[in-house]
Amino acid sequence: MICSILIMLSVIIILKTGSSDAINTTNDFEDYRITQMPETRFFEKYEELSAPEKTAVVYPILTQTAYSWGGIHDFYMGRCEECLEVKIEEYYDPIFSVGAKSFRILEFLGYNVIDDIDIDKNPGILNNFNSVVLLHNQFTTENEFLAITSHPNVIYLYPGALNSKVKINYEENTIILERGPGFPDLDIIDGFDWEYNNSDMTNNTTCEDWEFYQIKNGHMLNCTPEEIIQNNENIIKKIKQLSEN
Structure with a gap:
């Protein structure tokens, strides 16, 4: 489910930035992910950090x-x-x-x-x-x-x-x-x-x-x-x- 959400957000950012700005898509997505979805940063360490x-x-x-x-x-x-x-x-x-x-x-x-x-x-x-x-x-x-x-x-x-x-x-x-x-x-x-x-x-x-x-x-x-x-x-x-x- 997390992967699906990330892919959807990537598509949204690409559509908003346009092809001429595609080179910045990765940075834009990372900025968005950390500020708006801070929890996803810890997906790979879930077991270590879990409650x-x-x-x-x-x-x-x-x-x-x-x-x-x-x-x-x-x-x-x-x-x-x-x-x-x-x-x-x-x-x-x-x-x-x-x-x-x-x-x-x-x-x-x-x-x-x-x-x-x-x-x-x-x-x-x-x-x-x-x-x-x-x-x-x-x-x-x-x-x-x-x-x-x-x-x-x-x-x-x-x-x-x-x-x-x-x-x-x-x-x-x-x-x-x-x-x-x-x-x-x-x-x-x-x-x-x-x-x-x-x-x-x-x-x-x-x-x-x-x-x-x-x-x-x-x-x-x-x-x-x-x-x-x-x-x-x-x-x-x-x-x-x-x-x-």
């Missing part, structure tokens, strides 16, 4: 929702004053703000996928997994926060996780910001007053000196790996190693 048993990735559907137009992130950015409640998006739409490339790669490698709502409704679901990988799960409920921070082996792949507390109105299918950086008081740094808040590392997107450092219930990465992870199998190997510990 350990009982390891889950938590998809940040609440963060995806908060970053939608007119969402809570727009309130944080000062773009609106009444964006404290927003309708939960129905489908996964991996974007940069949730850690899209990491999600695509880890899902491709066979990691189990659950999401914020799964944990909020049933915090005990995490007991089914030996290890839990977080993406940019910035916006979480109290149920989710407590479940994650009490799990013995969490890999915090993106800085800034768990820094904004929201509640879910299941009748209206919305999330409502309860507490976060600068809200409701300007002196608030973290929605949960969490001692391991590492939001100050978020802007390190080059990850030149990346490393995982240990905290009480797992390990945190010291940078945002959204770009580097598609070209660095060592990070993926490290995630697997930490998941197996």
Whole structure:
């Protein structure tokens, strides 16, 4: 199936570039493949990099929702004053703000996928997994926060996780910001007053000196790996190693 997809994409690029530009087709395709389909880079090393048993990735559907137009992130950015409640998006739409490339790669490698709502409704679901990988799960409920921070082996792949507390109105299918950086008081740094808040590392997107450092219930990465992870199998190997510990 992967081969068929690659062939189809090659044909599309050839049609778009035209015969006079055919000499650039290979480079164009490689650029497209890495940026839009980062998971395919690891096809040949699937067995080596594939997920350990009982390891889950938590998809940040609440963060995806908060970053939608007119969402809570727009309130944080000062773009609106009444964006404290927003309708939960129905489908996964991996974007940069949730850690899209990491999600695509880890899902491709066979990691189990659950999401914020799964944990909020049933915090005990995490007991089914030996290890839990977080993406940019910035916006979480109290149920989710407590479940994650009490799990013995969490890999915090993106800085800034768990820094904004929201509640879910299941009748209206919305999330409502309860507490976060600068809200409701300007002196608030973290929605949960969490001692391991590492939001100050978020802007390190080059990850030149990346490393995982240990905290009480797992390990945190010291940078945002959204770009580097598609070209660095060592990070993926490290995630697997930490998941197996």
